[in-house]
Amino acid sequence: MIRFPLVKHGNKWILSLSRSIYSDNSIASLLKEFPSLVSLKRKSQKNKIELLVKNKEIHVALDVGNFLLSHNRSV
């Protein structure tokens, strides 16, 4: 069994991210850039952060991951 950070939740996706990999800055930029698409769900663990992606398409949730990676790289 492999733990996977992306879970479908009805018509939404929950993205569980490690804070040591995705910086707080990049997550803050994402929330600022797409406030209607992404919201902060809750902190499940100390080192994790959960994002709720309000779209049923998987590629939209995956695009969120790409946005965070590109922001991490550019900072």
Place this chain on the structure above:
Amino acid sequence: MFGVLAIDRTMTHRKGNMHNIITTGSIDGKQCALLQVNTEIYSLQTIYAAGYTFLDRAYILIDKGKNNKILNVMIFNKNNGDVQKLGMEFYNELINYAHYFSRVEGNAGIIKTIMQRVLFSVNPKFSEEAEEQEIQDLLKELEKETPKKSAKS
């Protein structure tokens, strides 16, 4: 909270102590490759750089593995192509950037010298200041040397 990746069992066979480093599977019908990357070999900076080159043709998710040394990298092909091939290309890209960063670190001194030269050629003031500093340093050295020589004689 974590989902479970449906694993393609044919890709996870083991032989002795060796096991496949790329696992393929699917989530919501979308094929993906799961790569395990050792952070003792490849830095996080290298993993970011390699992932960045794939952003136009793949979706990348990075997560911590079971222990702190291993990172799981999940790659989804944007065009529904061969994800295993994409995974292999990712490993190549890791090598490429690991080499690049090690060279940059090794050549840091030379790069600094070249950059200083370039800046000096653009602004002569920098060059004059550096020359002045060099002269002052030489004069100080001479002053230190002179009493010793006179003492000997």
